[in-house]
Amino acid sequence: MVPVSPEPSTPPVDETDLVARLQAGDEAAFAELMRTYGGRLLATARRLMGNDADAQDAFQDGMISAFRSIGRFEGQSRLSTWLHRIVVNAALMRLRSARRRKEESVEDLLPAYTDGGHLREYPERWDAPADTLLQREEVRAAVREAIEGLPEKYRIPLLLRDIEGMTTQEVADHLDITPNAVKIRIHRARLALRALIHPHVAASVE
Amino acid sequence: MNCHEFRQSLFAYTEHQLGDGERATLEGHAQACSGCGDLLQRASELTCKDFVAFLQAHLDDELEPEQARVFRRHLEFCPPCVDYLDAYEKTVSLGREVCQADGGLPEEVPEQLIRAVLEAQRRAT
Numbered sequence: 043m044v045p046v047s048p049e050p051s052t053p054p055v056d057e058t059d060l061v062a063r064l065q066a067g068d069e070a071a072f073a074e075l076m077r078t079y080g081g082r083l084l085a086t087a088r089r090l091m092g093n094d095a096d097a098q099d100a101f102q103d104g105m106i107s108a109f110r111s112i113g114r115f116e117g118q119s120r121l122s123t124w125l126h127r128i129v130v131n132a133a134l135m136r137l138r139s140a141r142r143r144k145e146e147s148v149e150d151l152l153p154a155y156t157d158g159g160h161l162r163e164y165p166e167r168w169d170a171p172a173d174t175l176l177q178r179e180e181v182r183a184a185v186r187e188a189i190e191g192l193p194e195k196y197r198i199p200l201l202l203r204d205i206e207g208m209t210t211q212e213v214a215d216h217l218d219i220t221p222n223a224v225k226i227r228i229h230r231a232r233l234a235l236r237a238l239i240h241p242h243v244a245a246s247v248e
Numbered sequence: 249m250n251c252h253e254f255r256q257s258l259f260a261y262t263e264h265q266l267g268d269g270e271r272a273t274l275e276g277h278a279q280a281c282s283g284c285g286d287l288l289q290r291a292s293e294l295t296c297k298d299f300v301a302f303l304q305a306h307l308d309d310e311l312e313p314e315q316a317r318v319f320r321r322h323l324e325f326c327p328p329c330v331d332y333l334d335a336y337e338k339t340v341s342l343g344r345e346v347c348q349a350d351g352g353l354p355e356e357v358p359e360q361l362i363r364a365v366l367e368a369q370r371r372a373t
């Protein structure tokens with residue numbers, strides 16, 4: 043797996059040495075592990091959980107489970123990649139066991155078609171390039187809010203694939219659904235996001 | 249029927265709104281006129297709904313050659329879908345960029361959290 047987030051091309055610390063100390067159960071090494079790799083992991087947890095408190099809980103679950111299973115880390119993948127997977131799993135476990143919010147539907151946000159399969163609405167174009175749109179705080183806020191507001195069923199696959207950089211197959215394995223179901227959910231999530239962002243983008247054209 | 253009238257009626261044709269006579273006239277023109285024949289072909293081989301369903305596979309480069317061909321041909325003749333594709337692509341990159349800018353920067357893990365994890369770890373063993 044290649045996370046989209048930039049990773050240093052060389053490990054910031056001597057991974058082999060750190061892993062050896064962790065495998066020996068060294069608590070200082072554990073703290074060092076969290077200081078070195080924790081930032082990105084905590085950010086991942088926050089994206090998935092949606093708030094700081096739950097993110098910290100998921101981070102804690104993940105870190106403890108990493109410390110316990112470090113004996114099984116064989117260095118075939120990068121340590122950061124291995125940790126990322128563990129934290130994602132810890133977050134998903136928490137999401138699964140959390141009292142389920144009512145699953146809202148995104149149906150209303152999907153494009154509507156005529157009987158002959160034409161788009162029912164022909165909205166204004168998004169003239170501005172993505173880079174320009176990104177400079178507008180209103181647009182950024184709308185995107186953030188739109189993603190956070192997506193039902194979990196759609197938000198999680200979208201985040202795992204588009205943001206955390208997993209492949210469709212990896213997302214399917216994590217969520218225990220078929221690759222095809224992953225694709226459908228991500229597609230719907232994007233269509234819904236497009237509709238949610240649209241008023242802000244169209245309105246921000248100068 | 250001339251080419252202008254053909255284009256005027258094409259939408260109604262694809263929506264199955266034409267009577268038998270009108271439909272035959274339109275199809276007759278499409279057979280005689282290669283430009284309009286091509287339009288009719290494009291309108292029939294892929295609807296906008298199919299087009300939208302293909303968007304993700306298009307982005308992932310997973311369309312079969314024949315699907316990719318009709319996808320491109322649809323794009324050449326349907327302005328709403330050109331705009332829709334553009335918005336879809338921008339949606340994906342906006343989502344990516346905003347999330348990464350928010351959470352991608354290497355942030356510090358609060359020392360308090362690190363201490364809490366260490367403590368929880370100690371308690372658990």
Ligand SMILES: [Zn+2]
Nearest residue numbers: 250251281284
């Ligand atoms: Zn003609």
Ligand SMILES: [Zn+2]
Nearest residue numbers: 296299326329
């Ligand atoms: Zn179209």
